[in-house]
Amino acid sequence: xxxxxxxxxxxxxxxxxxxxxxxxxxxxxxxxxxxxxxxxxxxxxxxxxxxxxxxxxxxxxxxxxxxxxxxxxxxxxxxxxxxxxxxxxxxxxxxxxxxxxxxxxxxxxxxxxxxxxxxxxxxxxxxxxxxxxxxxxxxxxxxxxxxxxxxxxxxxxxxxxxxxxxxxxxxxxxxxxxxxxxxxxxxxxxxxxxxxxxxxxxxxxxxxxxxxxxxxxxxxxxxxxxxxxxxxxxxxxxxxxxxxxxxxxxxxxxxxxxxxxxxxxxxxxxxxxxxxxxxxxxxxxxxxxxxxxxxxxxxxxxxxxxxxx
Amino acid sequence: xxxxxxxxxxxxxxxxxxxxxxxxxxxxxxxxxxxxxxxxxxxxxxxxxxxxxxxxxxxxxxxxxxxxxxxxxxxxxxxxxxxxxxxxxxxxxxxxxxxxxxxxxxxxxxxxxxxxxxxxxxxxxxxxxxxxxxxxxxxxxxxxxxxxxxxxxxxxxxxxxxxxxxxxxxxxxxxxxxxxxxxxxxxxxxxxxxxxxxxxxxxxxxxxxxxxxxxxxxxxxxxxxxxxxxxxxxxxxxxxxxxxxxxxxxxxxxxxxxxxxxxxxxxxxxxxxxxxxxxxxxxxxxxxxxxxxxxxxxxxxxxxxxxxxxxxxxxxxxxxxxxxxxxxxxxxxxxxxxxxxxxxxxxxxxxxxxxxxxxxxxxxxxxxxxxxxxxxxxxxxxxxxxxxxxxxxxxxxxxxxxxxxxxxxxxxxxxxxxxxxxxxxxxxxxxxxxxxxxxxxxxxxxxxxxxxxxxxxxxxxxxxxxxxxxxxxxxxxxxxxxxxxxxxxxxxxxxxxxxxxxxxxxxxxxxxxxxxxxxxxxxxxxxxxxxxxxxxxxxxxxxxxxxxxxxxxxxxxxxxxxxxxxxxxxxxxxxxxxxxxxxxxxxxxxxxxxxxxxxxxxxxx
Numbered sequence: 001x002x003x004x005x006x007x008x009x010x011x012x013x014x015x016x017x018x019x020x021x022x023x024x025x026x027x028x029x030x031x032x033x034x035x036x037x038x039x040x041x042x043x044x045x046x047x048x049x050x051x052x053x054x055x056x057x058x059x060x061x062x063x064x065x066x067x068x069x070x071x072x073x074x075x076x077x078x079x080x081x082x083x084x085x086x087x088x089x090x091x092x093x094x095x096x097x098x099x100x101x102x103x104x105x106x107x108x109x110x111x112x113x114x115x116x117x118x119x120x121x122x123x124x125x126x127x128x129x130x131x132x133x134x135x136x137x138x139x140x141x142x143x144x145x146x147x148x149x150x151x152x153x154x155x156x157x158x159x160x161x162x163x164x165x166x167x168x169x170x171x172x173x174x175x176x177x178x179x180x181x182x183x184x185x186x187x188x189x190x191x192x193x194x195x196x197x198x199x200x201x202x203x204x205x206x207x208x209x210x211x212x213x214x215x216x217x218x219x220x221x222x223x224x225x226x227x228x229x230x231x232x233x234x235x236x237x238x239x240x241x242x243x244x245x246x247x248x249x250x251x252x253x254x255x256x257x258x259x260x261x262x263x264x265x266x267x268x269x270x271x272x273x274x275x276x277x278x279x280x281x282x283x284x285x286x287x288x289x290x291x292x293x294x295x296x297x298x299x300x301x302x303x304x305x306x307x308x309x
Numbered sequence: 310x311x312x313x314x315x316x317x318x319x320x321x322x323x324x325x326x327x328x329x330x331x332x333x334x335x336x337x338x339x340x341x342x343x344x345x346x347x348x349x350x351x352x353x354x355x356x357x358x359x360x361x362x363x364x365x366x367x368x369x370x371x372x373x374x375x376x377x378x379x380x381x382x383x384x385x386x387x388x389x390x391x392x393x394x395x396x397x398x399x400x401x402x403x404x405x406x407x408x409x410x411x412x413x414x415x416x417x418x419x420x421x422x423x424x425x426x427x428x429x430x431x432x433x434x435x436x437x438x439x440x441x442x443x444x445x446x447x448x449x450x451x452x453x454x455x456x457x458x459x460x461x462x463x464x465x466x467x468x469x470x471x472x473x474x475x476x477x478x479x480x481x482x483x484x485x486x487x488x489x490x491x492x493x494x495x496x497x498x499x500x501x502x503x504x505x506x507x508x509x510x511x512x513x514x515x516x517x518x519x520x521x522x523x524x525x526x527x528x529x530x531x532x533x534x535x536x537x538x539x540x541x542x543x544x545x546x547x548x549x550x551x552x553x554x555x556x557x558x559x560x561x562x563x564x565x566x567x568x569x570x571x572x573x574x575x576x577x578x579x580x581x582x583x584x585x586x587x588x589x590x591x592x593x594x595x596x597x598x599x600x601x602x603x604x605x606x607x608x609x610x611x612x613x614x615x616x617x618x619x620x621x622x623x624x625x626x627x628x629x630x631x632x633x634x635x636x637x638x639x640x641x642x643x644x645x646x647x648x649x650x651x652x653x654x655x656x657x658x659x660x661x662x663x664x665x666x667x668x669x670x671x672x673x674x675x676x677x678x679x680x681x682x683x684x685x686x687x688x689x690x691x692x693x694x695x696x697x698x699x700x701x702x703x704x705x706x707x708x709x710x711x712x713x714x715x716x717x718x719x720x721x722x723x724x725x726x727x728x729x730x731x732x733x734x735x736x737x738x739x740x741x742x743x744x745x746x747x748x749x750x751x752x753x754x755x756x757x758x759x760x761x762x763x764x765x766x767x768x769x770x771x772x773x774x775x776x777x778x779x780x781x782x783x784x785x786x787x788x789x790x791x792x793x794x795x796x797x798x799x800x801x802x803x804x805x806x807x808x809x810x811x812x813x814x815x816x817x818x819x820x821x822x823x824x825x826x827x828x829x830x831x832x833x834x835x836x837x838x839x840x841x842x843x844x845x846x847x848x849x850x851x852x853x854x855x856x857x858x859x860x861x862x863x864x865x866x867x868x869x870x871x872x873x874x875x876x877x878x879x880x881x882x883x884x885x886x887x888x889x890x891x892x893x894x895x896x897x898x899x900x901x902x903x904x905x906x907x908x909x910x911x912x913x914x
Contacts, residue, residue: 064696065638258763271634
């Protein structure tokens with residue numbers, strides 16, 4: 001007789017996830033994107049051109065249209081995605097480099113939101129009373145905040161050298177802060193609700209009657225049970241943040257020129273809407289990334305909480 | 310009648326110029342003759358006039374730059390214009406755009422005007438409300454104009470000297486009219502503390518402008534100014550009846566003195582100009598007033614305007630700035646459309662300030678290194694290429710400004726992509742053989758300036774000059790950032806994109822605001838940030854006082870050369886724009902004075 005093995009919650013979830021082909025496809029794309037971002041320098045060195053290098057010999061300057069020479073926006077083996085009008089920069093290199101900024105900002109902004117949101121949510125849900133009231137009102141304030149307007153104003157006001165940082169690194173940190181700091185109430189509310197329902201459950205009562213202290217209950221009893229919703233929400237928050245970063249770059253308050261970002265490339269492409277290839281590639285990059293994260297997030301939710309199906 | 314004239318003379322420009330000037334100065338009522346002279350000169354190219362409207366230039370690329378396209382005297386019809394935004398103000402006392410000055414002549418008559426003629430002839434000043442050009446006395450400190458008799462406002466009252474005086478005085482009130490040019494208050498000998506006729510009621514202003522009789526107006530200046538006639542052509546001299554003036558609201562209730570008056574004015578939406586029956590052709594040698602009506606649609610999408618002009622649904626983009634980038638490739642690649650376009654040159658320079666207040670650019674050799682190292686063609690491309698961007702510039706003054714002389718102190722190599730050997734030589738002389746690092750400011754909401762900054766970064770990198778780009782909003786660009794001297798020093802803004810267009814085609818109009826160190830304000834706000842040369846200031850003063858036009862024009866180029874020797878300005882491109890020629894209109898030509906189609910002579914086929 002074979003031994004009957006008990007399966008942990010994680011093992012069950014992993015089994016369900018494996019069966020979800022769409023979610024796995026999303027996961028694979030995400031891994032590839034991350035690898036592309038991490039090894040961007042290497043990839044460019046091997047097959048591409050420096051992202052800010054001008055190739056004005058590939059541009060129709062004599063005819064005055066400033067469009068890339070050749071068909072489909074100057075596509076060639078040398079420049080597989082074609083080149084930008086006006087300055088002839090290689091679009092493929094810029095899309096690859098743009099993934100760094102997008103993913104970096106989206107990941108860390110999500111991390112910040114999750115950290116603040118989880119802490120605030122657990123504290124509010126577990127302690128209740130005036131603490132809950134205070135934090136809940138704070139969340140309302142943050143949710144009612146005109147984020148986009150504030151982001152534009154803040155990014156315009158902060159000087160080039162601040163907080164010991166300057167240039168691109170300052171802008172990236174600033175964007176992470178703006179996007180991350182103002183998105184925590186969404187996750188905070190979910191965690192608070194879950195905590196309220198969990199804290200009255202028997203296993204928490206049991207721990208309490210055995211004399212467990214509050215930190216033990218919070219971190220050992222409650223937090224592991226909150227991992228599933230947090231994880232699901234985080235995967236769904238990342239694509240939102242990618243879009244938000246793109247929107248900010250599009251509006252010109254993101255990372256500064258000439259550093260490539262997907263939103264910034266889209267913004268450049270608007271004045272050349274008669275040359276669709278210029279808009280196609282960064283748009284496609286955003287589309288694929290957001291779709292991959294959303295599909296994976298959905299699959300993860302189904303796997304962790306089959307009732308929500 | 311056209312045929313008799315078409316066979317006369319072969320030199321069109323000479324013909325137009327001599328014929329109309331002589332007659333303008335002798336006879337008063339010769340509108341018919343001038344009309345003939347204009348159409349006759351335009352008619353010289355009329356060997357192959359297929360359209361049957363009496364000859365004119367062929368419908369080909371750049372045809373309207375030097376000749377009248379579709380000359381005709383046919384009256385009637387409606388001219389349809391579109392604007393992607395709206396006027397800064399329709400009030401002639403306040404508006405400060407070239408297209409608005411061009412257009413204002415339809416509903417107002419200034420003392421003088423630029424001659425409505427194609428090409429260079431448009432730089433000549435001709436009398437409009439005045440009977441002749443200004444008569445200077447007292448070394449250019451007093452200027453006298455005689456006003457035509459019989460010119461009437463739309464309500465039938467005659468225009469008198471006091472109406473012109475009132476119009477000029479009200480325009481000096483910059484609290485009521487913040488947008489307008491500020492030349493009159495700077496030059497006129499106004500009583501101390503004078504704040505315009507609304508706030509300084511009853512103050513005697515005869516020390517600035519006197520009106521000895523109803524048809525004579527005399528301007529009294531603080532200092533001699535040889536170019537005062539240029540001020541007399543400003544829309545600010547268009548008469549305003551004091552009884553009907555409503556201050557800041559007058560922009561919506563303008564009383565016309567020209568051939569057209571306002572109708573159906575809906576601010577920010579649309580308005581019409583209809584015939585003013587009080588206007589008398591006999592008092593007006595310059596205007597033809599052919600169409601019955603002008604319709605102007607405001608706040609129309611700029612790309613939509615281009616498409617509608619191409620289809621013929623609209624006649625003209627009234628702002629006259631040329632096609633949008635999206636239409637550029639469409640127009641240039643389609644031979645039929647290209648034949649329907651004019652590549653007008655503007656009296657405007659796109660340039661980059663090289664700030665000597667930011668080390669190591671305090672050393673002239675380091676500034677010269679930038680002049681040599683920059684790839685001039687990439688500057689041109691950043692601005693839209695040879696058609697919508699402009700021509701490669703080597704001087705501060707553009708060729709359209711009278712007195713321009715061509716020179717090139719820093720040849721950028723045979724392909725204009727920069728002379729790197731010379732740049733390295735200059736860097737060595739400067740004591741920075743391996744280059745240096747500095748910052749470059751640009752207006753972040755202007756894609757062309759962003760492209761320029763990126764081009765500088767790429768080009769200067771070749772000799773080791775590393776630029777960090779800093780974009781600032783254009784609204785505060787000069788007051789807070791690139792035009793604010795303490796900010797420039799504190800943030801090490803070595804280079805800053807910049808641009809300047811003349812208010813009128815004259816050395817003073819072009820140079821005074823960008824090379825005179827005395828316009829630099831410690832609190833910011835000036836376009837000039839980098840030119841701080843005492844000898845240039847002195848040269849400007851000497852030129853300003855010269856009342857002889859020919860002598861004065863010779864004084865501008867040495868100033869230009871001196872600035873370039875110091876390498877404090879990097880000239881990028883002399884601006885050009887690609888205009889779409891209206892299909893259904895007659896008498897179409899580009900005026901060098903406005904660098905767009907002249908709106909005074911248009912007719913409908």
